[in-house]
Amino acid sequence: MELKDYLASLSEQEQALQFEHFDQTTAWTLGSRIRDLAIERQAPVAIDIRLFAQPLFFVALPGTTPDNADWIRRKSNVVARFHRSSYSMSVELTHRQRTLEGHYGTAASEFTAHGGSFPLRVKGAGVVGSITVSGLPQYEDHRLVVRAICEHLGLSFAEMDLPAF
Numbered sequence: 001m002e003l004k005d006y007l008a009s010l011s012e013q014e015q016a017l018q019f020e021h022f023d024q025t026t027a028w029t030l031g032s033r034i035r036d037l038a039i040e041r042q043a044p045v046a047i048d049i050r051l052f053a054q055p056l057f058f059v060a061l062p063g064t065t066p067d068n069a070d071w072i073r074r075k076s077n078v079v080a081r082f083h084r085s086s087y088s089m090s091v092e093l094t095h096r097q098r099t100l101e102g103h104y105g106t107a108a109s110e111f112t113a114h115g116g117s118f119p120l121r122v123k124g125a126g127v128v129g130s131i132t133v134s135g136l137p138q139y140e141d142h143r144l145v146v147r148a149i150c151e152h153l154g155l156s157f158a159e160m161d162l163p164a165f
Contacts, residue, residue, distance in 0.1 A: 003095050006165045010088040013160055017149045018121045022128065024056055026152075031057030034133065034148040045135035045144070048072045049120070052080050052129050064135055071134040075117035077110055079130040086132075087115030087142035091165050116141030118149070139164045 001009075019026065027049040038045045044063025049056050060068060075086040078100070082089060090113040093099060100106045100113050115138030120129035131149070133141040143161065150157040 001163075001165070003092070003165075006162070007088060007092055009162055010085060010091070013146065013162065014085055014088070014119055014121065016155070016160065017118070017146065017153065018123050019153070020123055022051075022120060022122050027056035030131065030148055030152050031059065033151060034131075034144060035059055035061070037144060037148060038133075043136055043140075043144070045133050045141070046072055048076065048130075048132045048134075050076060050129045050132075051120070054129075056129075061135075068134040071112065071114065072117070072132045074110060074112040075114060075134065076130040076132050078113055079117045079119050079127070079132075081106075081111070083119055083127040085115070085119060085142065086113055086117040087138055089113040090115050090138060095165075114138050116145065118142065118145045 031047055031049045034047050038061055044061055046060040046064045046068035048058050078086040078089055093113050100111050101108055116134055117130045117132040119127045120131050121127050131145050133144050147157045150160050
């Protein structure tokens with residue numbers, strides 16, 4: 001698959017995974033499901049769901065470190081700034097041999113284009129926050145979030161899943 005086609009598929013994935021509404025109860029339900037999926041895999045991840053500037057859910061599973069919370073913050077900052085998944089940004093920048101710092105002037109201490117943060121998009125409102133996982137390889141962090149959102153929305157993960165690029 002060509003880069004432009006893969007990026008288009010990621011964009012379609014992000015557009016399809018929209019919520020009718022999102023509140024604290026939704027964050028708890030979705031975050032708990034991501035946690036359950038991670039426990040099933042024995043995955044040492046931290047999970048964060050936030051509206052921009054308001055944390056709604058956070059858990060750090062065994063095997064994580066304080067660094068995971070910092071990775072979450074920097075990945076989430078990418079979603080807040082670009083309204084795209086951090087995985088999409090990573091794929092594009094890596095394959096175009098660019099960096100966030102060089103191309104956009106961002107500070108590495110504040111932003112990282114590393115997969116695992118997904119835009120929390122509400123129909124009629126747009127991107128209002130992010131859902132982020134840190135602890136696995138970036139593609140797997142991204143897939144864990146996508147799988148949980150698909151389940152929550154009643155969509156087929158098999159149809160929404162993309163191969164690694």
